[in-house]
Amino acid sequence: MSSAQIEIQLIASLVAIACAIPGTFLVLRKMAMISDAISHSILPGIVVGFFITQDLNSPVLILLAALTGVITVVLVEYIQKTGLVKEDTAIGLVFPVLFSIGVLMIAKKANDIHLDIDAVLVGELALAPFDRLMISGVDVGPKSLWIIGTILIITIILLIAFFKELKLSTFDKGLAASLGFSPAIIHYGLMTVSSITTVGAFDAVGAILVVALMIAPAATAYLLTTDLKKMLVLSIVFGVFSAISGYWFAHWLDASIAGSITTMLGLLFLVVYLFAPSKGVIAVMYRERQQRTEVSLLTFLLHLKNHDEEEERHVNHLNEHINWQKVRSKTVLDLALKNNMIVIDNNIVSLTSKGDKFTTQAIDYIITNEDAQIEGMKDDFFLFRG
Amino acid sequence: MDIQEYFSLVFSDYTLRTITLGTAILGAVTGMLGSFAVLRKQSLLGDAISHAALPGIAISFLITGAKDSNTLLLGALVSGLIGTFWIRGIVNKTHLKSDTALGLILSLFFGFGMLLLTFIQKQPNANQAGLDKYLFGQAATLVESDVWMMAIVTGICLFVLLLFWKEFKILLFDKDYAKTLGFNTKAIDILITSFIVLAIVLGLQTVGVVLMSAMLLAPAAAARQWTNSLATMVFLAALFGAFSGVFGTAISASQNNLSTGPVIVLVAAVFVFISFVFSPSRGLLFKQIRFIKNRRDLELHKTLAFMYNIAETHDDISHPHEIKILNNFQGFTKGTLKKLVEKNYVTLQGSTWSLTNEGFKSALNLYNQLTKNDE
Numbered sequence: 001m002s003s004a005q006i007e008i009q010l011i012a013s014l015v016a017i018a019c020a021i022p023g024t025f026l027v028l029r030k031m032a033m034i035s036d037a038i039s040h041s042i043l044p045g046i047v048v049g050f051f052i053t054q055d056l057n058s059p060v061l062i063l064l065a066a067l068t069g070v071i072t073v074v075l076v077e078y079i080q081k082t083g084l085v086k087e088d089t090a091i092g093l094v095f096p097v098l099f100s101i102g103v104l105m106i107a108k109k110a111n112d113i114h115l116d117i118d119a120v121l122v123g124e125l126a127l128a129p130f131d132r133l134m135i136s137g138v139d140v141g142p143k144s145l146w147i148i149g150t151i152l153i154i155t156i157i158l159l160i161a162f163f164k165e166l167k168l169s170t171f172d173k174g175l176a177a178s179l180g181f182s183p184a185i186i187h188y189g190l191m192t193v194s195s196i197t198t199v200g201a202f203d204a205v206g207a208i209l210v211v212a213l214m215i216a217p218a219a220t221a222y223l224l225t226t227d228l229k230k231m232l233v234l235s236i237v238f239g240v241f242s243a244i245s246g247y248w249f250a251h252w253l254d255a256s257i258a259g260s261i262t263t264m265l266g267l268l269f270l271v272v273y274l275f276a277p278s279k280g281v282i283a284v285m286y287r288e289r290q291q292r293t294e295v296s297l298l299t300f301l302l303h304l305k306n307h308d309e310e311e312e313r314h315v316n317h318l319n320e321h322i323n324w325q326k327v328r329s330k331t332v333l334d335l336a337l338k339n340n341m342i343v344i345d346n347n348i349v350s351l352t353s354k355g356d357k358f359t360t361q362a363i364d365y366i367i368t369n370e371d372a373q374i375e376g377m378k379d380d381f382f383l384f385r386g
Numbered sequence: 387m388d389i390q391e392y393f394s395l396v397f398s399d400y401t402l403r404t405i406t407l408g409t410a411i412l413g414a415v416t417g418m419l420g421s422f423a424v425l426r427k428q429s430l431l432g433d434a435i436s437h438a439a440l441p442g443i444a445i446s447f448l449i450t451g452a453k454d455s456n457t458l459l460l461g462a463l464v465s466g467l468i469g470t471f472w473i474r475g476i477v478n479k480t481h482l483k484s485d486t487a488l489g490l491i492l493s494l495f496f497g498f499g500m501l502l503l504t505f506i507q508k509q510p511n512a513n514q515a516g517l518d519k520y521l522f523g524q525a526a527t528l529v530e531s532d533v534w535m536m537a538i539v540t541g542i543c544l545f546v547l548l549l550f551w552k553e554f555k556i557l558l559f560d561k562d563y564a565k566t567l568g569f570n571t572k573a574i575d576i577l578i579t580s581f582i583v584l585a586i587v588l589g590l591q592t593v594g595v596v597l598m599s600a601m602l603l604a605p606a607a608a609a610r611q612w613t614n615s616l617a618t619m620v621f622l623a624a625l626f627g628a629f630s631g632v633f634g635t636a637i638s639a640s641q642n643n644l645s646t647g648p649v650i651v652l653v654a655a656v657f658v659f660i661s662f663v664f665s666p667s668r669g670l671l672f673k674q675i676r677f678i679k680n681r682r683d684l685e686l687h688k689t690l691a692f693m694y695n696i697a698e699t700h701d702d703i704s705h706p707h708e709i710k711i712l713n714n715f716q717g718f719t720k721g722t723l724k725k726l727v728e729k730n731y732v733t734l735q736g737s738t739w740s741l742t743n744e745g746f747k748s749a750l751n752l753y754n755q756l757t758k759n760d761e
Contacts, residue, residue, distance in 0.1 A: 262497020
């Protein structure tokens with residue numbers, strides 16, 4: 001591994017961490033699309049900053065771009081407050097307009113200088129190590145490393161200092177306000193940090209990857225845990241993992257690093273989305289099927305309890321009367337048999353004493369909705385777990 | 387070339403005519419379908435889908451190795467649909483909210499698309515140049531067959547829209563009711579979403595991935611301000627969209643270095659701005675005027691009620707009082723006094739005022755109304 005390779009991976013990992021922290025809160029506050037809007041609408045800020053400073057890495061440019069990001073948020077909220085359109089429409093209107101202004105400014109004024117829209121959207125991480133920061137003639141490392149490092153340190157300090165406030169205002173705005181934390185300050189603080197992170201990272205990885213690095217690790221972590229601290233740690237881990245594995249994937253494929261990091265994030269999300277233990281799609285579908293069977297079982301048992309006549313309890317009759325498919329009635333029958341709820345004698349089904357008791361309890365639960373009576377049943381049945 | 391020259395050229399020049407027709411049709415169809423997206427609160431779906439279409443373009447190029455815009459758009463359509471249904475899957479099956487799902491699909495698909503594009507660029511196939519026009523769109527690359535394609539798709543959209551108008555409308559405003567009436571809401575939902583995806587994919591070549599969402603939203607958001615009827619809104623949105631397309635093309639053709647996509651978006655944004663401010667019933671300007679007028683009326687009533695309270699204590703209701711006593715009263719201004727005189731409620735004599743019979747009566751009624759409201 002050459003030193004440039006190490007530096008690229010270091011920059012990518014730092015960007016991933018710096019994005020994962022605000023991203024977690026954006027996802028929890030249902031503001032994920034705001035990050036997409038910011039990442040596009042900072043373009044005019046960058047262009048104006050570039051006209052002033054003629055330097056893509058100057059702090060003035062970062063501040064101006066971050067300001068544009070905050071302006072985006074304010075504009076979206078203003079339009080939304082007029083009640084003329086919904087929030088999502090407001091977001092969808094504001095950022096393309098700002099982005100268009102940026103594109104036209106580049107087309108009009110900056111034709112012959114180094115500012116490419118493609119680079120803004122996609123970034124080029126591979127070039128990051130070649131832009132060195134020189135302090136009195138000594139090479140101290142790539143510029144983007146310093147920029148993103150500074151942003152990351154500020155973000156971490158802010159996170160530790162305001163963790164309690166952030167947590168509270170994310171989960172219970174009303175309580176936070178009544179305890180005297182201004183939700184507005186936290187909100188705009190978070191927006192500012194997101195904007196600055198977006199700007200700081202865009203140069204290295206591009207606007208779209210910033211969005212991916214903010215949302216994807218947090219969303220993936222959210223499928224695995226409901227604890228805020230664990231979610232933060234997990235999303236950082238996911239971000240760094242994708243950054244490094246993405247780099248090597250791009251290295252092998254000889255393609256865009258940003259694109260391949262995003263692809264890694266996508267694969268990671270896909271795996272977790274499918275296989276997460278309790279919230280993954282497969283787990284959810286399994287649970288839904290179980291619940292359906294159990295509801296059927298309950299209906300079946302109630303039917304048995306309500307009918308003493310033998311013809312109503314004949315196995316074949318079940319198919320017609322309750323209108324179940326063959327397979328389904330067999331599953332239900334098997335489940336009931338396995339749990340010793342019923343006995344089948346000469347194709348006549350009847351409740352055992354256990355089944356009878358269970359049915360009575362279940363009816364009681366449905367009518368009274370009191371949990372205490374069915375504690376014991378909860379282990380066997382999904383249905384009562386809430 | 388200035389704007390006048392453009393309009394004289396638009397009928398004779400092949401390229402200009404093609405581009406103008408193309409952007410106009412595109413604006414009309416996106417405005418039409420965008421109305422549904424906006425009303426269904428799926429505004430950002432357009433943004434997500436247009437980004438999600440990118441890997442489809444890249445993959446269909448990898449498979450066919452040719453740059454035929456129809457096959458590329460077919461790939462975009464497939465990948466856009468996959469993205470859309472994955473978003474629905476995420477929202478339905480997990481506890482992630484729709485904004486997270488949109489952002490996820492948008493960035494992940496786009497990143498994957500970029501990976502494929504850079505991968506393609508390294509391939510020894512000379513044909514690959516120009517695939518990145520789908521990022522920002524290039525209206526200049528429109529040819530007559532593209533415009534025909536757009537026109538046909540628009541025709542199909544219009545036909546389906548008219549055919550299923552009732553179903554779309556009822557699904558839009560009362561989904562549960564539609565379900566109880568026995569409509570297959572899932573199928574209608576999929577149908578309308580697919581058409582929205584189709585419209586977005588159609589616009590990729592002209593305005594590009596990034597700005598497509600504005601094409602979908604802006605005409606619809608503008609049209610929404612002028613009417614409460616769905617049919618009028620769809621019609622207006624199509625009109626606004628078509629005009630944005632034509633004006634945008636005209637402006638960008640008459641200037642150097644202005645790409646068409648961003649200009650069209652800005653023209654559409656101007657429509658939105660005008661609608662937000664000047665729409666008679668919902669617009670900010672008239673709302674503010676109504677607000678001020680209401681406040682004035684209220685102040686007038688307050689002054690009148692105050693005068694009534696003073697006059698009531700006297701036997702002669704027209705007994706003159708000093709204007710000065712009104713000065714401490716909130717809501718009293720010279721203007722309100724003048725208005726009261728105009729309405730013949732009050733007469734002025736030097737520095738005194740006196741209530742007329744008419745004024746006394748209306749103040750009494752005002753008072754009665756208030757007490758009635760209190761009860």
